[in-house]
Amino acid sequence: MSAAPHLRANAPLFTEPEWDFQTLDRTYKAIEQIALGDLKLDVFPNQIEIISSEQMLDAYSSLAMPLMYNHWSFGKLFAREEALYRAGYSALAYEIVINSSPCISYLLEENTMTMQALVMAHAAFGHNHFFKNNYLFRQWTNAEGILDYLAFAKKYVAACEGRYGRDEVEAVLDAAHALMDQGVFRYRRPPKPSKERVLEKRRRRMQYEEEAYNELWRTLPAGVEPPAAPPIAAQDEEFDGDMKLPEENLLYFLEKHSPVLKAWQRETLRIVRNLAQYFYPQKQLKVMNEGCATFVHYTIMNLLYDRGLITEGSLLEFIHSHASVIYQPDFDDKRYYGINPYALGYGMMADIRRICEHPTDEDREWFPQFAGTGDYMATLKDAWANYRDESFIEQFLSPKLMRDFRLFGLFDKADNPAYRVASIHNETGYRAVRSSLARQYDIGIAEPNIQVTGADLKGNRTLHLRHKMHRGVPLHLATKELVLAHVERLWGHDVKLEETAEG
Amino acid sequence: MSHFIDRRLNPKGKSLANRQRFLRRARTQIREAVQRSLKDSAVADIEKDRKVRISTKGTREPRFRLDPRTSGEHDFVLPGNKEFVPGDEIKKPSKSEDGQGGKQAADSGDGEDDFEFTMTQDEVLDIFFEDLELPNLVRTTLKETPSKVWRRAGITTAGSPNQINLIRTMRNSFGRRLALKRPTLSDIGLLEAALAKAEEDVPQTNETRAKIVALKEQLAKANAKRKWVAFIDPLDVRFNAFTEQPVPTSQAVMFCLMDVSGSMGEREKDLAKRFYMLLHLFLKRRYERVDVVFIRHTHDAQEVDEQEFFYSRQSGGTIVSTALDKMLEIQKERYATADWNIYAAQASDGYTQSGDARHCVDLLNAEIMPLCQYYAYIEILDEREMEVFASEDSGAELWRAYRTVAERWPNFVTKRISRPADIFPVFHDLFKKTEGQAA
Numbered sequence: 051m052s053a054a055p056h057l058r059a060n061a062p063l064f065t066e067p068e069w070d071f072q073t074l075d076r077t078y079k080a081i082e083q084i085a086l087g088d089l090k091l092d093v094f095p096n097q098i099e100i101i102s103s104e105q106m107l108d109a110y111s112s113l114a115m116p117l118m119y120n121h122w123s124f125g126k127l128f129a130r131e132e133a134l135y136r137a138g139y140s141a142l143a144y145e146i147v148i149n150s151s152p153c154i155s156y157l158l159e160e161n162t163m164t165m166q167a168l169v170m171a172h173a174a175f176g177h178n179h180f181f182k183n184n185y186l187f188r189q190w191t192n193a194e195g196i197l198d199y200l201a202f203a204k205k206y207v208a209a210c211e212g213r214y215g216r217d218e219v220e221a222v223l224d225a226a227h228a229l230m231d232q233g234v235f236r237y238r239r240p241p242k243p244s245k246e247r248v249l250e251k252r253r254r255r256m257q258y259e260e261e262a263y264n265e266l267w268r269t270l271p272a273g274v275e276p277p278a279a280p281p282i283a284a285q286d287e288e289f290d291g292d293m294k295l296p297e298e299n300l301l302y303f304l305e306k307h308s309p310v311l312k313a314w315q316r317e318t319l320r321i322v323r324n325l326a327q328y329f330y331p332q333k334q335l336k337v338m339n340e341g342c343a344t345f346v347h348y349t350i351m352n353l354l355y356d357r358g359l360i361t362e363g364s365l366l367e368f369i370h371s372h373a374s375v376i377y378q379p380d381f382d383d384k385r386y387y388g389i390n391p392y393a394l395g396y397g398m399m400a401d402i403r404r405i406c407e408h409p410t411d412e413d414r415e416w417f418p419q420f421a422g423t424g425d426y427m428a429t430l431k432d433a434w435a436n437y438r439d440e441s442f443i444e445q446f447l448s449p450k451l452m453r454d455f456r457l458f459g460l461f462d463k464a465d466n467p468a469y470r471v472a473s474i475h476n477e478t479g480y481r482a483v484r485s486s487l488a489r490q491y492d493i494g495i496a497e498p499n500i501q502v503t504g505a506d507l508k509g510n511r512t513l514h515l516r517h518k519m520h521r522g523v524p525l526h527l528a529t530k531e532l533v534l535a536h537v538e539r540l541w542g543h544d545v546k547l548e549e550t551a552e553g
Numbered sequence: 554m555s556h557f558i559d560r561r562l563n564p565k566g567k568s569l570a571n572r573q574r575f576l577r578r579a580r581t582q583i584r585e586a587v588q589r590s591l592k593d594s595a596v597a598d599i600e601k602d603r604k605v606r607i608s609t610k611g612t613r614e615p616r617f618r619l620d621p622r623t624s625g626e627h628d629f630v631l632p633g634n635k636e637f638v639p640g641d642e643i644k645k646p647s648k649s650e651d652g653q654g655g656k657q658a659a660d661s662g663d664g665e666d667d668f669e670f671t672m673t674q675d676e677v678l679d680i681f682f683e684d685l686e687l688p689n690l691v692r693t694t695l696k697e698t699p700s701k702v703w704r705r706a707g708i709t710t711a712g713s714p715n716q717i718n719l720i721r722t723m724r725n726s727f728g729r730r731l732a733l734k735r736p737t738l739s740d741i742g743l744l745e746a747a748l749a750k751a752e753e754d755v756p757q758t759n760e761t762r763a764k765i766v767a768l769k770e771q772l773a774k775a776n777a778k779r780k781w782v783a784f785i786d787p788l789d790v791r792f793n794a795f796t797e798q799p800v801p802t803s804q805a806v807m808f809c810l811m812d813v814s815g816s817m818g819e820r821e822k823d824l825a826k827r828f829y830m831l832l833h834l835f836l837k838r839r840y841e842r843v844d845v846v847f848i849r850h851t852h853d854a855q856e857v858d859e860q861e862f863f864y865s866r867q868s869g870g871t872i873v874s875t876a877l878d879k880m881l882e883i884q885k886e887r888y889a890t891a892d893w894n895i896y897a898a899q900a901s902d903g904y905t906q907s908g909d910a911r912h913c914v915d916l917l918n919a920e921i922m923p924l925c926q927y928y929a930y931i932e933i934l935d936e937r938e939m940e941v942f943a944s945e946d947s948g949a950e951l952w953r954a955y956r957t958v959a960e961r962w963p964n965f966v967t968k969r970i971s972r973p974a975d976i977f978p979v980f981h982d983l984f985k986k987t988e989g990q991a992a
Contacts, residue, residue: 074557078556097556099558102561104566105565111568112568120570120574121571121574122574125568125570126578126612128575129575129671132670132671133669159561224614227614228615231617232617378632380632381631381633382633456632457632458631460631460643461626462628463625463626464622469643470642471640472639473639474634474638475634478639479639486628486629487630490629496619517617521627522624522625523619523625523627524624525617526618529616529617530617532613532615533616
């Protein structure tokens with residue numbers, strides 16, 4: 051693979067299961083050499099942090115971000131995770147990695163040295179390369195700014211709590227969280243939330259309030275607000291009478307056009323919206339992201355072993371854990387919880403390597419572009435950079451893998467008493483199964499398509515939403531009512547949602 | 554090593570603020586759950602961390618989601634085909650088996666059912682207190698240990714004379730005397746002896762005269778030095794230091810007496826249990842060791858374990874004095890007043906065989922009250938009876954009899970209750986007293 055001949059090392063990097071910082075450092079350097087030298091990965095600078103299990107639970111419950119504003123739902127998540135963990139139902143993740151620059155990976159202190167090596171290869175190089183290179187992350191998330199922005203968000207929400215009361219802030223956050231899935235721009239790049247601009251705006255607002263402060267306002271009865279600062283005329287995105295309907299981003303629309311929200315409430319909506327936007331690519335890249343990280347750690351660990359840098363015992367420990375990570379239970383197994391993204395992602399990427407190195411005739415027919423080229427890293431890097439789950443599956447899922455997974459497609463109509471098997475892993479079915487699976491990962495289909503179609507600002511101020519049903523599938527009734535109640539709170543007037551057929 | 558940061562020592566509990574928000578949010582559900590779990594737990598367990606299971610009502614996080622089960626059509630792919638060929642049909646799980654159906658498709662990710670988590674004792678107590686409507690001041694005294702003891706805390710340079718640490722003081726003094734070369738008494742003695750000898754020398758030569766002068770000078774110097782280098786200097790003095798530390802004082806036994814005849818239903822027993830719990834909680838804070846003795850009675854009293862005390866029923870008449878006899882018997886056997894503080898809590902519905910009340914009063918006045926720190930009696934009524942007996946003076950035979958005891962002994966309290974919130978006033982004096990002590 052690499053031009054430099056690698057001699058077998060004299061001694062492995064570690065032989066004991068316990069780790070210490072010297073060993074970690076030594077191992078990190080060896081992994082880095084392989085990742086950058088052999089695999090030619092391209093990564094953000096790494097920052098690796100060792101944390102305890104309790105801190106890992108903390109991290110879980112704040113959406114895996116190192117800092118986050120306070121909200122009860124995170125406390126609920128923590129209580130639930132903790133109970134599961136203490137009861138032994140769920141093991142903790144070995145690592146959490148954050149898409150930021152520097153790329154922060156958390157390692158659990160309880161991991162053995164082998165696991166630490168595995169996790170470093172997985173997170174600090176696999177995920178990291180993917181974060182830096184995939185087009186969705188490059189286009190939609192701002193890895194350099196996210197931590198600063200979160201720090202701002204946390205401070206801002208805390209300040210609002212102090213100023214307007216916890217209940218008020220909680221109500222806005224509850225409503226905003228309910229609309230998080232509808233709070234993203236799917237097709238156009240959102241205006242960049244530059245931190246400086248946000249701060250500048252706030253500063254100007256504060257300045258105005260200070261200048262306009264009048265002792266008399268304190269004598270107002272409770273509940274009467276002193277006049278807020280006038281909206282500061284910024285050229286780009288302030289209300290200009292044209293609401294540019296239809297609008298797919300409900301949070302954005304409410305933030306800009308709701309007749310009842312105060313400035314701080316709009317800012318809070320914007321925080322949640324930016325967060326939703328930050329997480330939006332991750333939702334579309336589960337299979338590829340985990341697949342990439344798993345493939346990278348598998349390759350690196352094996353190279354470490356080939357070069358005598360880890361012992362046979364470590365290799366076995368690694369293979370054991372790797373095998374359980376990529377295990378895919380069958381649909382009728384009671385452990386089945388959907389398709390395991392690690393299994394599918396890793397399976398496809400290992401399969402690409404096989405097709406590049408040892409193609410069969412079938413592969414040559416299906417994948418003439420790269421079958422037999424031998425340079426699997428080139429093909430993989432291209433895939434990692436330019437595809438998302440849906441297109442990746444549509445493009446790269448091979449017949450062999452469909453046979454290995456024994457994939458079959460079902461057709462379901464709500465009125466029918468039974469599912470119909472539409473296609474299976476055979477010559478006539480490959481393409482149908484593959485497309486069907488790919489669509490399953492298309493977030494545009496898996497999530498409801500809801501848009502703002504109108505707002506009667508001159509009349510009774512009713513807000514009109516429309517759900518364009520895909521193949522006649524409606525919204526879940528009970529949750530729909532609950533979410534609409536939240537929308538009404540933010541809009542301040544009646545909200546009507548109609549569900550229409552596609553057209 | 555620039556890549557690694559050890560975060561393990563960072564403060565934990567980053568999500569504590571979120572937890573408080575969550576508990577506040579789910580207050581109603583948690584309250585119900587805690588009360589349910591208190592009902593099933595032992596009197597002494599009130600202070601433990603406990604698992605509670607709450608419904609997610611009130612903490613739902615709704616999102617728009619698709620529901621392909623009501624109408625419309627969709628495709629999905631599953632792994633692990635074994636025998637199906639195109640055209641086969643697979644029966645859908647029926648709608649009632651929601652859990653099963655959830656496995657099928659990615660779009661039914663609901664998962665919002667009950668869940669279980671652990672609450673710390675403080676969180677549980679807060680809710681327990683809230684229900685009993687304890688005044689805030691009492692809550693704090695209950696949560697803190699009120700009694701204090703003086704514990705050694707090393708050595709200081711200031712203190713009262715009776716706390717002088719002689720060994721340290723003498724050691725310092727000795728060291729200082731050595732360092733400053735203070736002449737000892739024997740040094741002086743030697744000089745004096747030499748001087749005396751020199752003075753006795755006759756005839757006196759110039760040499761001896763000079764010697765005498767020198768010796769006298771030395772002696773004077775030595776004496777002067779002994780004067781200004783004191784044997785014990787204020788600098789040397791050390792005192793033992795003590796600090797106040799909170800400790801539970803000693804041990805207490807709590808007698809729980811209850812009428813378990815047919816007239817005591819589940820509601821009555823539940824109220825009684827809270828009454829015992831509160832007393833137990835209070836005793837726990839004050840005493841290092843608390844024993845609980847359960848005595849139940851009908852026409853005949855027995856010592857039983859907690860399980861039987863609260864959950865089994867007996868038929869028979871009601872003779873309250875048998876329980877008092879039993880209590881005395883156990884106290885004599887196992888709990889000498891010299892070693893044990895004795896508390897008693899009695900719950901009943903107020904009925905006893907006629908004539909027995911007289912007997913009870915005699916027993917209490919003559920034997921029991923002199924032994925007890927505190928004796929609390931509650932009569933559990935239903936709301937309707939509560940109205941009838943609005944006045945303290947009216948009541949059944951036992952009540953009227955106990956009122957006479959209460960008049961005589963300030964540490965005997967009686968109270969009628971019909972709701973959990975009525976319980977606390979029974980202990981009012983008990984808590985007032987401790988506050989007074991603590992202040």
